[in-house]
Amino acid sequence: MALTAAEIETLAGVAQRKLMLSTDQGLSQQGQANSAAFILTRGWAFSYILLHDGSRQIVDFRVAGDFLGLRGLLSPMSDLFIEPLTDVEVTEFQIGELLGAGTKVPRLMSAILAGIARDQAITVEHLVSIGRRGAPERTAHFFLELGARLEEAGQGRKDNYACPLTQYHMADALGLSAIHINRVLRELREDGLLTFRKGEVFIDDYDQLSKLAGFDPGYLRAKTVF
Amino acid sequence: MALTAAEIETLAGVAQRKLMLSTDQGLSQQGQANSAAFILTRGWAFSYILLHDGSRQIVDFRVAGDFLGLRGLLSPMSDLFIEPLTDVEVTEFQIGELLGAGTKVPRLMSAILAGIARDQAITVEHLVSIGRRGAPERTAHFFLELGARLEEAGQGRKDNYACPLTQYHMADALGLSAIHINRVLRELREDGLLTFRKGEVFIDDYDQLSKLAGFDPGYLRAKTVF
DNA sequence: CGCCGACTTGATGCCACTCAAAAATAGTGG
DNA sequence: CCACTATTTTTGAGTGGCATCAAGTCGGCG
Numbered sequence: 001m002a003l004t005a006a007e008i009e010t011l012a013g014v015a016q017r018k019l020m021l022s023t024d025q026g027l028s029q030q031g032q033a034n035s036a037a038f039i040l041t042r043g044w045a046f047s048y049i050l051l052h053d054g055s056r057q058i059v060d061f062r063v064a065g066d067f068l069g070l071r072g073l074l075s076p077m078s079d080l081f082i083e084p085l086t087d088v089e090v091t092e093f094q095i096g097e098l099l100g101a102g103t104k105v106p107r108l109m110s111a112i113l114a115g116i117a118r119d120q121a122i123t124v125e126h127l128v129s130i131g132r133r134g135a136p137e138r139t140a141h142f143f144l145e146l147g148a149r150l151e152e153a154g155q156g157r158k159d160n161y162a163c164p165l166t167q168y169h170m171a172d173a174l175g176l177s178a179i180h181i182n183r184v185l186r187e188l189r190e191d192g193l194l195t196f197r198k199g200e201v202f203i204d205d206y207d208q209l210s211k212l213a214g215f216d217p218g219y220l221r222a223k224t225v226f
Numbered sequence: 227m228a229l230t231a232a233e234i235e236t237l238a239g240v241a242q243r244k245l246m247l248s249t250d251q252g253l254s255q256q257g258q259a260n261s262a263a264f265i266l267t268r269g270w271a272f273s274y275i276l277l278h279d280g281s282r283q284i285v286d287f288r289v290a291g292d293f294l295g296l297r298g299l300l301s302p303m304s305d306l307f308i309e310p311l312t313d314v315e316v317t318e319f320q321i322g323e324l325l326g327a328g329t330k331v332p333r334l335m336s337a338i339l340a341g342i343a344r345d346q347a348i349t350v351e352h353l354v355s356i357g358r359r360g361a362p363e364r365t366a367h368f369f370l371e372l373g374a375r376l377e378e379a380g381q382g383r384k385d386n387y388a389c390p391l392t393q394y395h396m397a398d399a400l401g402l403s404a405i406h407i408n409r410v411l412r413e414l415r416e417d418g419l420l421t422f423r424k425g426e427v428f429i430d431d432y433d434q435l436s437k438l439a440g441f442d443p444g445y446l447r448a449k450t451v452f
Numbered sequence: 453c454g455c456c457g458a459c460t461t462g463a464t465g466c467c468a469c470t471c472a473a474a475a476a477t478a479g480t481g482g
Numbered sequence: 483c484c485a486c487t488a489t490t491t492t493t494g495a496g497t498g499g500c501a502t503c504a505a506g507t508c509g510g511c512g
Contacts, residue, residue: 049354052440057354071343079444080350099339103329113325116342117297123349124306128275128283130357131401135468166490175357180468182492198477214278218305361500392458406500408460 010105014097021084028072028082036092038068043088044164047080048172058173060122061085061146061165064153067115070095086164114222121219130175133214138174139184140213143194143201148217159203163196236331240323247310254298254308262318264294269314270390273306274398284399286348287311287372287391290379293341296321312390340448347445356401359440364400365410366439369420369427374443385429389422 016036021027027038027045040062047068048058059080062068068082068090102109125145129138147158156162167185171178188194193209195202203209242262247253253264253271266288273294274284285306288294294308294316328335351371355364373384382388393411397404414420419435421428429435 049350051354051358055358057357059350059353071346079442080347099332099335103332103335106325106329109325109329109335116346120297120342120346120349121306123346123353124275124285127285127349127353127356128277130353131283132277132281168490177469178490179470179492183468186492216305394458403501404458405460405502409500412460 006105010101010108014093014101016092016094019090019092020087021090022087023084026081026083027090028069028080035095037070037072037095037098038090038092040064040066040068041089041091044085045082045088046085046169046173047082049079050081056172057175058169060119060126061169061173063146063150064155067119070116070119085169118220118222125219126173135174135176135180135184136187137213138176139170139181140188140194140209141215142170142174143196143203144210144213144215145217145220147201147203148220152220159206161201162199163201164199232331236327236334240319240327242318242320245316245318246313247316248313249310252307252309253316254295254306261321263296263298263321263324264316264318266290266292266294267315267317270311271308271314272311272395272399273308275305276307282398283401284395286345286352287395287399289372289376290381293345296342296345311395344446344448351445352399361400361402361406361410362413363439364402365396365407366414366420366435367441368396368400369422369429370436370439370441371443371446373427373429374446378446385432387427388425389427390425 018041019038028047042064045062045068046058047060047062048056050056062082071080072082098112099109102112122145125141129141133141143163144158146163147156147161150156150161151158166178167181168178170176171181174181176184185194185196188209189196192204193212195204209215244267245264254273268290271288271294272284273286273288274282276282288308297306298308324338325335328338348371351367355367359367369389370384372389373382373387376382376387377384393407394404396402397407400407402410411420411422414435415422418430419438421430435441
């Protein structure tokens with residue numbers, strides 16, 4: 001988001017410490033205890049909600065550069081859990097300090113708000129997918145979004161990237177059953193659109209897939225206010 | 227959210243002008259042109275996304291006290307439209323001024339962020355509903371949330387409130403067809419749980435309905451950071 | 453009175469779920 | 483290195499929830 005050197009220095013003054021976490025260490029409660037949040041610097045994580053009947057809705061997969069646990073600090077008793085999906089590296093910071101720095105450096109606050117707005121836009125797009133797109137379109141859209149985000153984060157190419165998800169993860173993110181995800185993936189593969197194999201995504205026909213999904217990456221861009 | 231007199235005065239210094247709008251006047255583009263956003267002070271509005279195939283996903287219904295169009299200012303080319311559902315009264319403000327006031331009065335900034343976090347929590351809850359709840363549970367949850375929000379806004383009781391929605395609105399918000407919404411409403415009515423008639427909602431058995439929906443209003447509360 | 457939007461109901465069909473189980477892959481300890 | 487187990491992927495069969503198509507009812511309004 002192109003901060004100046006001075007702004008990055010301010011941010012560095014806030015950043016607290018790097019943490020390494022592995023798959024079994026949830027980090028939603030962790031942050032809430034000491035009102036800390038995180039920026040994910042390496043690996044994948046995901047945020048989800050657990051329903052009373054045991055089913056799970058994954059809200060988003062988080063990759064390098066994304067905030068983690070911001071909402072938990074602004075909303076009490078957040079039932080939104082966050083878990084690493086791979087081993088991850090996060091940098092922890094105090095929410096108060098970050099916002100304090102933001103008040104001193106308006107452009108920093110603007111960047112924070114832009115990040116929050118982007119997360120909101122992503123959630124809305126997921127809502128649209130689940131609410132109004134059929135299973136193949138939804139699945140296609142999912143992998144296109146991931147590709148765009150990963151490429152932006154320097155984690156691969158938008159049409160070919162490593163992806164540590166199981167089909168159960170995809171199912172819980174897309175509001176489908178894992179079995180049906182499997183069938184949809186096969187269909188997309190046989191149509192020469194997308195291949196998911198052994199933790200790697202190959203988008204075989206980017207244009208056709210984008211057209212199928214109605215994918216427009218506009219919502220992933222954020223705008224600074226000041 | 228209990229601001230002090232001084233804080234409210236700061237807010238009043240920001241507030242620009244009251245506008246009256248009727249059903250046919252969209253207000254998403256309106257705000258973006260002059261980087262203004264709104265607080266809805268009377269009436270109902272709704273935000274939605276239009277898909278290429280003409281279908282519509284309603285993201286949220288907005289009632290008195292809610293922000294309108296905040297995201298459009300933080301995210302470029304927002305494809306999120308906002309429209310009045312009834313005649314509405316809004317107070318317009320400049321986003322820059324609001325945030326400027328926020329930097330001077332940290333508790334105000336905290337309140338703004340809490341509002342944003344609440345909106346995010348609401349969107350996530352809709353995502354969960356559409357992704358993992360069946361049609362009756364989803365519909366029940368919808369009316370319970372509306373009731374809670376309206377009661378908080380002083381617009382009725384959580385178990386009995388005026389509701390100017392058509393079944394088409396509900397369908398597009400809940401990811402169902404209007405026809406199926408109709409059947410679900412009948413079912414809920416016949417089970418003595420909820421009655422929707424002529425623009426008014428009666429929740430006949432609040433506890434049973436909450437249990438059916440798995441409704442927990444915790445996510446509607448926001449927390450101040452400072 | 454005639455029209456139009458919203459609501460209601462019935463019939464039919466498909467998309468995606470569930471149940472069931474085999475095959476492939478990964479992880480583990482001997 | 484191999485046997486053993488757990489996890490993930492894959493496929494089949496049957497079912498059901500919700501969509502779509504079709505048509506009729508009700509109420510408001512010009």
